[in-house]
Amino acid sequence: MIGLTLYDVLAIPTTASTDDVRKAYKQKALETHPDKLEPTVTEQERRDAEGRFRNVCEAFEVLSDPVKRKAYDDRVQLAQKNKKHWDEQHDRRVKTREEWARQVKERSEARMKERADFYENLKRIKEEKQRYVEMVEQFYQELRDCHPEWESRRQAALQWKEMADKGQIPRRHTTRI
Secondary structure (H helix, E strand, O other), X not given: OXXXXXXXXXXXXXXXXXXXXXXXXXXXXXXXXXXXXXXXXXXXXHHHHHHHXXXXXXXXHXXXXXXXXXHHHHHHHHHHHHHHHHHHHHHHHHHHHHHHHHHHHHHHXXXXXXXXXXXXXXXXXXXXXXXXXXXXXXXXXXXXXXXXXXXXXXXXXXXXXXXXXXXXXXOOOOOOO
């Protein structure tokens, strides 16, 4: 079934005669007419009742006219035939969307893992560099401890470099013979 039909609104079978449609309309109109409501009902309940009454009126209008009823029955019949096709298309779209969502999730997880691996490698490289710097510094310290004059030469070289950078070293003059 395709949902609530006009026949369902009037609670009649699809084979009902025009007379049956008219009788059902009168009964449903009396049941659903908004003027039959208690005066204490809320505005929302009143709007709901008016909507149900409009549905009953529309069902009567269509089903009491043989031309409109034939057109309506043809549309319902076509919709029922196409429902299987529509359901298959819907299922295919749902599967396609689920597959797309799964692929997006996998790509996202892969990017997050890549990023985590990158930062882990970066951290490992920084740690290795720090260990290397510490090892080199320890090596130089051991050399300075073994040969104290190297430290004094190093200090002198640094002073000369600083003076050269500031332009404080006089030019050397050589004499030619």
